[in-house]
Amino acid sequence: MRFNSLLVVVFLVLTLVIAGCGGASTSDKAGKQDTLRVGLVPNQAPDKIKAQYEPFRKYLSEKLNMPVELFVATDYAGVVEAMANDKLDVAYFGGLTYVQAKQRAKIHPIVTEIDQETKTTKYYSLIIAPAEKDTKSVGELKGKVFAFGDISSTSGSLYPRVMLDKAGIKVPDDFKNVVYTGGHDATAQAVQNGAVDAGGIEGRILKRLIAKDTVDEAKIKVLERHLVEGYPWVVRDSLDKQLEAKIVDAFLTMKDPVLLDLMRAEGFAKVSNETYAEAEQEAKRLGLLNPKK
Known part of the structure; x- marks a missing residue:
């Protein structure tokens, strides 16, 4: 009897565990976004880049009311790899990095900074x-x-x-x-x-x-x-559209002069794939879409 009772207890525990795992899986399949993963190209030393964008991480987290994680690879290709393998939701690319990345990942640009010197994008x-x-x-x-x-x-x-x-x-x-x-x-x-x-x-x-x-x-x-x-901020095509709209709004409504200065911007403007047509054309012409040193 004791053995049978133990089997019943084990069965009930396993049932609860499986049910719990099924719930988590359903939540994932429903597309619930619990953390926004943001990648940054290392145009300077990676530790400097991560420190520079920490105030932005906090700002975006507050605006979206969700955790935001920053990722800086050791080289540009590392950020492209992460985006191509769906390990990032948002990335800050250069124009060339973007046209290289879109060959491998389903992504599109949303905004770029208005430059402090030229007063344009x-x-x-x-x-x-x-x-x-x-x-x-x-x-x-x-x-x-x-x-x-x-x-x-x-x-x-x-x-x-x-x-x-x-x-x-x-x-x-x-x-x-x-x-x-x-x-x-x-x-x-x-x-x-x-x-x-x-x-x-x-x-x-x-x-x-x-x-x-x-x-x-x-x-x-x-x-x-x-x-x-300007550098495009890029999102994966499969990102929830409501969340994408909130991210765009967070950029366009950024007003804190200290934060804008850290972002090297006077503000932000919307961009599209067509904005980077020249970069793509020149990259093709000069053999940089699949670069080899």
């Missing part, structure tokens, strides 16, 4: 050189050593190539050597220290590095600049 990509060198134009860089950031960076790889191509320089054939630093801050240091003859960098990041005395403005000169469409 565009910002500057620069080609810079050490101030002490005699180089006066991009065309003089043939046969030199050039630094890109991450190969999938828009302003640190794609648009520097556009400017180089315009000057008749092919990458990598026309350089003595090509270096990939991994980030804009590392590129600035390489140029400042004379480790390379020139490099491609995002203008906004360079300004911040100078403001923080990380880079000495007197040691760097700008050879050329090109306007680039």
Whole structure:
């Protein structure tokens, strides 16, 4: 009898456990979003990026009334991988990273920042050189050593190539050597220290590095600049549409000047896939949709 009673108890416990698991599974299948997972491209050192966007994480969490997690990979490809494998709901990409990612993931852009310098949704990509060198134009860089950031960076790889191509320089054939630093801050240091003859960098990041005395403005000169469409905030197509609308609204109604400054923005504007048509066209032309160093 005791053995039979024990079997009954075990059966009841297992029934409750299975029922509980079934409830959790039903909730997941219903598409309930309990945490928003946000990915950020590491255009600078990953720890700096995560710290920079912590106030934004808190803001978004409060606006959506749900937990928000930040993810920063060690390189741009890592954020694309995470989005492609449905490990992220939202991602902050560069234009090039977005057009690369949409080849593998069902995603679309929603907003981008209004730039503090240009007062538009565009910002500057620069080609810079050490101030002490005699180089006066991009065309003089043939046969030199050039630094890109991450190969999938828009302003640190794609648009520097556009400017180089315009000057008749092919990458990598026309350089003595090509270096990939991994980030804009590392590129600035390489140029400042004379480790390379020139490099491609995002203008906004360079300004911040100078403001923080990380880079000495007197040691760097700008050879050329090109306007680039702003970084898109991207969501997966399958994200709940009501939640997507709330995320868009959180960006468009952001008013705190301190938070906006941390986001390098005066505000935000809506964007679509068509906004990044030029980046996609140039990436195809220059062989960067499936990049190989």
